[in-house]
Amino acid sequence: MSPPATAAQVVPGSIGDPARATPRPLADTARALATGARLGWAIESNWSDPLLFAIYSIVKPVGAALILVAIVWAIAGGGQPGAIAFLVVGSAAWAYVGGGLLGLVGAILDDRERYRMLKYIAVSQAPFPAFLVGRSAAQLVIATAGFLVTLVMGVLFLGVRIDPFAVRWPLLVMSMAGGLVAIMAIGIAMAGFCLQLRQEAWSYPEALAGALYLVSGTIFPIDVLPGALQGVALALPTTWWLEGTRRALLGRPTAGRLAACDDATVVLALCATTAVLTLAGWAVFRFFERRARERGLIDQTTGS
Amino acid sequence: MSGGRSAVEVAPGPEPAGSPYVGRRTASPTAAATWTAGRFVTVNLRTILGRAYPRVVGSLREPSWIVFEVGMPLLTTSAFVFVYRALQAPSMYVGFVVIGGAMTAFWLNVIWMMAAQLYWERGSGNLELYFTAPIHMMSILLGMAVGGLFASAVRAAVVIVAASLLFDVRYAIVDWALLVTVFLLTLLSLYGLGMLLASLFLLWGREAWHLVQLLQEPVYFLGGLYTPLRVLGPLAGIVAGILPLAAGLDAIRQLAFAGSGSLGFLPPGVEAAILALMAVAFLVLARFALAYIERIARREGRLTVRWQ
Numbered sequence: 334m335s336p337p338a339t340a341a342q343v344v345p346g347s348i349g350d351p352a353r354a355t356p357r358p359l360a361d362t363a364r365a366l367a368t369g370a371r372l373g374w375a376i377e378s379n380w381s382d383p384l385l386f387a388i389y390s391i392v393k394p395v396g397a398a399l400i401l402v403a404i405v406w407a408i409a410g411g412g413q414p415g416a417i418a419f420l421v422v423g424s425a426a427w428a429y430v431g432g433g434l435l436g437l438v439g440a441i442l443d444d445r446e447r448y449r450m451l452k453y454i455a456v457s458q459a460p461f462p463a464f465l466v467g468r469s470a471a472q473l474v475i476a477t478a479g480f481l482v483t484l485v486m487g488v489l490f491l492g493v494r495i496d497p498f499a500v501r502w503p504l505l506v507m508s509m510a511g512g513l514v515a516i517m518a519i520g521i522a523m524a525g526f527c528l529q530l531r532q533e534a535w536s537y538p539e540a541l542a543g544a545l546y547l548v549s550g551t552i553f554p555i556d557v558l559p560g561a562l563q564g565v566a567l568a569l570p571t572t573w574w575l576e577g578t579r580r581a582l583l584g585r586p587t588a589g590r591l592a593a594c595d596d597a598t599v600v601l602a603l604c605a606t607t608a609v610l611t612l613a614g615w616a617v618f619r620f621f622e623r624r625a626r627e628r629g630l631i632d633q634t635t636g637s
Numbered sequence: 638m639s640g641g642r643s644a645v646e647v648a649p650g651p652e653p654a655g656s657p658y659v660g661r662r663t664a665s666p667t668a669a670a671t672w673t674a675g676r677f678v679t680v681n682l683r684t685i686l687g688r689a690y691p692r693v694v695g696s697l698r699e700p701s702w703i704v705f706e707v708g709m710p711l712l713t714t715s716a717f718v719f720v721y722r723a724l725q726a727p728s729m730y731v732g733f734v735v736i737g738g739a740m741t742a743f744w745l746n747v748i749w750m751m752a753a754q755l756y757w758e759r760g761s762g763n764l765e766l767y768f769t770a771p772i773h774m775m776s777i778l779l780g781m782a783v784g785g786l787f788a789s790a791v792r793a794a795v796v797i798v799a800a801s802l803l804f805d806v807r808y809a810i811v812d813w814a815l816l817v818t819v820f821l822l823t824l825l826s827l828y829g830l831g832m833l834l835a836s837l838f839l840l841w842g843r844e845a846w847h848l849v850q851l852l853q854e855p856v857y858f859l860g861g862l863y864t865p866l867r868v869l870g871p872l873a874g875i876v877a878g879i880l881p882l883a884a885g886l887d888a889i890r891q892l893a894f895a896g897s898g899s900l901g902f903l904p905p906g907v908e909a910a911i912l913a914l915m916a917v918a919f920l921v922l923a924r925f926a927l928a929y930i931e932r933i934a935r936r937e938g939r940l941t942v943r944w945q
Binding site for chain 2: 404406540
């Protein structure tokens with residue numbers, strides 16, 4: 334047996350290097366994000382051949398958009414192109430909410446109940462939220478595919494007018510960035526909550542997405558909502574995200590209350606509400622994570 | 638190990654009368670392995686109850702599902718109501734959406750808690766126990782259905798009652814008897830379809846989970862959950878013939894709202910007959926498919942494969 338290595342013999346960066354135990358927040362976070370993303374992508378994509386995976390990625394959001402188009406056809410017989418454009422953009426963008434929430438909660442439940450490796454993540458040096466965000470990144474990639482395909486189908490088959498040269502790209506980038514951060518914040522809070530719950534919490538992200546769907550002006554202007562819910566809608570970043578995205582793509586504001594706001598106000602409101610929600614989401618996750626550790630819920634399987 | 642009895646010391650012979658391992662006294666091992674019809678029925682009834690039990694008790698132990706699975710779907714249904722209001726649609730459409738929203742509870746229960754459940758059971762290690770126990774797989778599936786029906790029925794009832802009150806939906810029932818019959822036939826054929834899908838999921842790994850995802854929005858669209866089936870045009874004929882949800886909803890709407898017959902795809906009586914046929918076909922197919930797929934799964938060694 335070879336003698337133990339002395340400090341002088343340790344290769345910097347190798348397993349024996351004590352410096353590796355020193356926390357490096359940025360590097361650890363980046364590594365957790367990258368590892369989570371790689372793992373998430375493998376889990377989401379390698380169950381099938383690429384063609385079937387591509388079909389899967391686009392059928393769901395396109396189906397959601399078609400429900401809404403069928404509603405317009407049933408009532409107006411296709412005579413409301415403005416309404417169809419409004420619905421197609423809202424429905425296409427909503428794929429991010431479903432994907433983001435499901436990705437984060439799914440990571441918790443999948444890794445705890447099915448793969449049973451959540452406990453190893455929890456005891457590792459990797460920042461837990463960073464790993465979860467990375468783990469859900471694959472869902473966001475799938476959502477992006479659905480978003481783009483739904484828009485293209487809207488343009489090709491449903492008469493939606495989106496001119497790539499007329500799109501307000503800076504507004505689109507700012508809206509999407511703010512919206513995605515907000516969705517991740519909601520998802521992180523939800524993931525923390527689901528640490529306390531049993532396996533059936535699978536359906537909860539969808540339920541929450543359904544609630545946000547109602548109050549974010551996704552498929553109808555918020556003016557249709559009762560007064561109190563309009564206040565809730567204005568306090569949610571998802572409302573401002575969708576409004577910014579619609580303005581950027583369609584070149585006009587949503588008729589009604591939001592039309593009174595200029596683009597700068599929309600971006601400012603998105604940033605402010607996203608900042609508040611992100612802080613709240615972080616606090617909620619930390620609270621539930623601590624509670625789960627105290628009660629031994631991190632490695633508890635609950636199959637029922 | 639000191640103190641423990643070795644195999645040599647244990648004399649073969651009948652278990653003591655009070656032993657929990659003795660279900661009934663028999664004259665011989667052959668007699669013990671012979672099952673009467675009564676015993677077969679009793680054991681399978683106990684299986685149904687046994688599989689339904691954790692679902693009902695589990696849902697009572699963790700009441701958060703009431704908020705997420707009852708309250709939130711109500712909001713989704715409301716979203717579609719507001720779309721119709723924004724389009725200034727006739728009030729009858731609001732009623733259509735409410736009934737569609739309620740029926741999603743049963744569809745979600747069938748695809749998530751029944752069709753895909755065997756996939757979860759395999760992951761948690763229960764599937765091998767089911768197959769080694771002297772019980773029929775359809776009893777397990779029926780137990781899942783009964784247990785799941787509890788939460789689904791609560792969810793559907795809350796959506797119907799709350800949304801009807803909130804949005805002032807007025808029902809004008811055409812024929813109560815036919816309405817109840819159609820509803821029950823819809824459930825029967827839906828759960829029959831769930832059993833058929835469950836057999837397929839025995840073979841699949843993660844594809845199962847993704848297939849369930851695909852069976853949501855596209856089925857909501859094709860099943861006419863939020864729009865009359867007639868909007869689909871010629872496609873409606875195909876859908877009504879293979880998807881119980883489509884035929885059932887179309888008939889229920891026509892029977893719940895007098896005067897909506899012009900928006901219906903087929904007369905309710907015809908749709909009831911289609912549903913009855915589907916129920917029989919799905920249950921018979923499920924019976925054979927389960928046996929067939931089980932054979933394949935055993936041969937290919939997939940019954941205990943996990944994490945694939």
